[in-house]
Amino acid sequence: MRQWIVLAIAALVLSAIGFALGAYQTDVYRKLLLWITLALGYNFLFGISGQVAFSHFTFYGIGAYAIVILLFQVGLPLPLAVLVGIALCVVLALIVAIPATRLEGFYLALATLAFAQLFIVVLNEGGAVTGAAGGLANYRLPDVFGMRVTGPWYTVVIVLLLLSTWTILWRLDRSYFGRACRAVRDDPEAARAMGVNVAHTKIIAYTVTSALAGMAGMVYAFVDNTVNPLIFGLENVFLLLFMVIVGGSGRHAGAVVGAVLLYLLPLVLSPLIGHHHALVFGVFMVVVVLFQPKGLIGLWDMLRKRGGRA
Amino acid sequence: MSAPLLVVRALSKSFGGLQAVADVDLDVYAGEILGVIGPNGAGKSTTFSMIAGALPPTSGTLMLDGESLLTLPTHAFARRGIMRTFQHNKPFVSMSLQDNVMVGMHTRLGGGLWRVLLNLGGAARTEQDAAHRANELIDFVGLGEWRDADVSSLSFGQGRLLEIARGLAAEPRLMLFDEPAAGLTPAECERLAVIIRQIAKRGIAVVLIEHDMRFLMALADRVVVLNFGRKIAQGTPAEVQRDAAVVSAYLGDVNVPDRNSMKAVGHA
Numbered sequence: 001m002r003q004w005i006v007l008a009i010a011a012l013v014l015s016a017i018g019f020a021l022g023a024y025q026t027d028v029y030r031k032l033l034l035w036i037t038l039a040l041g042y043n044f045l046f047g048i049s050g051q052v053a054f055s056h057f058t059f060y061g062i063g064a065y066a067i068v069i070l071l072f073q074v075g076l077p078l079p080l081a082v083l084v085g086i087a088l089c090v091v092l093a094l095i096v097a098i099p100a101t102r103l104e105g106f107y108l109a110l111a112t113l114a115f116a117q118l119f120i121v122v123l124n125e126g127g128a129v130t131g132a133a134g135g136l137a138n139y140r141l142p143d144v145f146g147m148r149v150t151g152p153w154y155t156v157v158i159v160l161l162l163l164s165t166w167t168i169l170w171r172l173d174r175s176y177f178g179r180a181c182r183a184v185r186d187d188p189e190a191a192r193a194m195g196v197n198v199a200h201t202k203i204i205a206y207t208v209t210s211a212l213a214g215m216a217g218m219v220y221a222f223v224d225n226t227v228n229p230l231i232f233g234l235e236n237v238f239l240l241l242f243m244v245i246v247g248g249s250g251r252h253a254g255a256v257v258g259a260v261l262l263y264l265l266p267l268v269l270s271p272l273i274g275h276h277h278a279l280v281f282g283v284f285m286v287v288v289v290l291f292q293p294k295g296l297i298g299l300w301d302m303l304r305k306r307g308g309r310a
Numbered sequence: 311m312s313a314p315l316l317v318v319r320a321l322s323k324s325f326g327g328l329q330a331v332a333d334v335d336l337d338v339y340a341g342e343i344l345g346v347i348g349p350n351g352a353g354k355s356t357t358f359s360m361i362a363g364a365l366p367p368t369s370g371t372l373m374l375d376g377e378s379l380l381t382l383p384t385h386a387f388a389r390r391g392i393m394r395t396f397q398h399n400k401p402f403v404s405m406s407l408q409d410n411v412m413v414g415m416h417t418r419l420g421g422g423l424w425r426v427l428l429n430l431g432g433a434a435r436t437e438q439d440a441a442h443r444a445n446e447l448i449d450f451v452g453l454g455e456w457r458d459a460d461v462s463s464l465s466f467g468q469g470r471l472l473e474i475a476r477g478l479a480a481e482p483r484l485m486l487f488d489e490p491a492a493g494l495t496p497a498e499c500e501r502l503a504v505i506i507r508q509i510a511k512r513g514i515a516v517v518l519i520e521h522d523m524r525f526l527m528a529l530a531d532r533v534v535v536l537n538f539g540r541k542i543a544q545g546t547p548a549e550v551q552r553d554a555a556v557v558s559a560y561l562g563d564v565n566v567p568d569r570n571s572m573k574a575v576g577h578a
Binding site for chain 1: 362364383384385386387388389393394396400401402403404405409412413414415416417419420423426427429433437476480
């Protein structure tokens with residue numbers, strides 16, 4: 001019950017912000033919410049389940065392309081297109097996960113990196129279906145119950161996406177499944193002795209988080225009303241990884257902090273120092289990894305403990 | 311006497327040409343403490359791993375309560391009621407003590423992810439009960455004071471106690487201890503012996519693989535002695551200590567078995 005009240009208040013506040021913003025700010029705000037959504041999912045995959053996978057952003061792209069193709073080329077109605085899009089993400093995630101989660105660390109990273117690259121190749125070679133290098137554009141969200149969902153109302157859709165993603169991951173984390181994921185990450189042999197099916201646990205974590213990324217992608221498709229291969233390239237894959245690490249791997253709050261900071265940092269820095277912002281960004285990353293491996297949220301914990309003692 | 315809980319017959323394991331365990335028979339009854347001893351390389355650890363499901367036997371049978379365990383994957387052993395501790399503690403280092411113990415309840419907390427996601431059937435309530443039980447187990451093994459400690463800050467002996475609480479969390483029928491006294495101080499050993507006795511009193515069958523003779527002889531109801539991968543004696547601790555084959559296995563004897571098995575032991 002308390003959880004629902006907190007969620008309702010969060011939904012109201014985050015939506016209200018959407019109604020108060022101008023055009024440019026709305027664009028920044030929506031993308032920030034989407035980055036937080038992605039970082040939450042990737043935190044579960046990388047931070048909690050311990051799978052070093054580079055395919056999370058790819059599923060974001062798959063979701064985005066899928067909804068556009070299903071709506072405007074296949075001609076499905078919106079609810080069906082969403083369901084088919086999710087199903088597609090689940091099937092693709094299983095195809096990647098079943099062989100790949102047998103691999104450990106480095107090899108899983110390589111396999112998912114190859115998958116991410118393959119996706120870009122398919123987009124570029126996809127002809128009219130994917131729009132090749134130019135991508136797909138000139139479409140808009142079909143009416144929902146005869147109403148156009150635009151402007152701040154579409155921001156509300158993104159808020160709901162974020163909060164449902166949060167709720168799903170939060171509940172999974174605080175269940176036997178979340179503990180199994182962490183146990184597998186910490187010590188697979190001991191996890192097995194506790195009755196945890198290690199392969200199943202990894203596959204489910206991978207598939208659930210990939211499907212959530214796909215859903216976020218579907219919502220993203222109507223933010224810019226264009227999808228193209230550049231957006232889903234490797235640069236953003238690594239940005240997502242940095243967000244989770246800087247914020248504090250394995251912590252939901254860490255993912256939020258990391259996403260907010262790393263998404264906004266270039267926006268704040270580039271007007272001040274131009275392209276040198278990449279340098280500041282890089283130095284910041286190195287400093288965090290070297291001196292604060294538990295991320296900014298770990299730093300916050302430390303300060304709070306000290307404050308409590310004093 | 312009722313039927314044994316665990317029945318092991320002709321259990322064998324060979325690694326290539328090396329016979330690590332050969333034709334071992336064991337019966338373990340509910341509520342008893344069975345000690346398995348033997349000199350280095352006698353096949354104790356291999357036998358333990360097979361009973362724990364971590365290593366598939368080359369041949370032989372393993373039956374728990376009349377059901378074969380042979381084809382089961384490792385993780386299925388916990389669901390059948392077989393839990394273990396590790397000789398070198400294997401805690402989940404990033405998790406709290408309570409969460410460590412709750413991982414032990416994994417097989418008792420299923421019910422599906424939909425139930426968790428939609429909070430059906432009181433999933434939140436189940437979690438609360440589980441957390442409560444985990445705290446009881448932490449108290450039972452005497453770690454109550456360290457409830458909020460970082461798992462990585464526990465001493466080796468405390469880590470061992472955490473492993474026991476984690477194992478008990480699954481409500482096992484058979485609890486396997488892999489050299490539980492190794493690395494413990496004498497005071498910790500005494501405390502451990504008390505806990506193991508209490509576990510057996512709850513009706514749980516206990517199997518101990520142990521190096522430390524003094525610890526085991528004072529604790530076990532029955533002892534099985536392995537040497538060169540074979541069972542050479544069994545009985546009460548007193549009987550085993552008088553057994554000529556056991557004495558020679560530990561102290562050496564002119565009647566050394568054949569050369570091949572000697573070589574095998576060297577590699578085991």
